[in-house]
Each structure stands twice: as C-alpha cells, then as structure tokens.
Amino acid sequence: MKMLVAAAVVVGTAFGVPVIAQERQHQHGSEEPSGSSGQAASMEQHRQAMQEMHELMARAKTTADPAERQRLMAEHRAKMHAQMAQMMSGKNAEMMQQHHQHMAMMHEMMAQMAAHHAANQSAENND
Incomplete structure (x- = not known):
C-alpha cells in the first residue's frame, strides 16, 4: 500500500509540475498590460x-x-x-489537447498501479 501511495505521489508530481507551471504562466500572463x-x-x-x-x-x-x-x-x-x-477552439486547442494527453497517461498509470496492488493483495491472501 505504501508503494502505491509513493508511486501515486511520484506520478502526480511528474505530471502535475508542468501543469502547475503552465497555470502560473497563464496567471502571470493576465497581469501583462499589453495584449492580455x-x-x-x-x-x-x-x-x-x-x-x-x-x-x-x-x-x-x-x-x-x-x-x-x-x-x-x-x-x-x-x-x-x-x-x-x-x-477546445482557437488558441486553447493545443493546450487542452496536451492536458488531455497528460490526464489520459495519469489515468492509465493509476489503473496499472491499482491492478498491481490488487495482484499483490491477492498473492498475500493466498499465502
């Protein structure tokens, strides 16, 4: 269970940091007077x-x-x-597609970790 939590934290950090950085960039961009x-x-x-x-x-x-x-x-x-x-239209389309791809990868990784955890639980119960 601890490995599952640790893996989730690593995955969340690996994929979350670029998203947070991009969000902060958007927040800072809204403070710019020209064109924003x-x-x-x-x-x-x-x-x-x-x-x-x-x-x-x-x-x-x-x-x-x-x-x-x-x-x-x-x-x-x-x-x-x-x-x-x-x-999903205009300038946002590429950013939204990237977010969608990151979320899909995270979902797949979490499903694999859950399957791994279930397999370990099953093995422990059979011992």
Missing part, C-alpha cells in the same frame, strides 16, 4: 460560466420537483458542452 486584456476577458467569461454551472447544479440537487431537476440538468449539460467547445 483579451485573455483576462476570456478568463472572466470562463469563471462566470463555471459559476452559472455550479449554481444550476446546486439548484438541481435541492429541488424536489423531478421535472424541474431534469430541466436544470439539461440546461447545465448544454452550458457545459458549450463551455467545452469554446475551450
């Missing part, structure tokens, strides 16, 4: 869209009316798809 007003506006629109989706989800969780819940979830899904389409 478009980025700042885009980030603000993204934050607003995320807030709206969180509010829709919260309302869907608290409503007692199944029809209202279904309507709210459909609206949430539509906003989410629109936001994802926007994020």
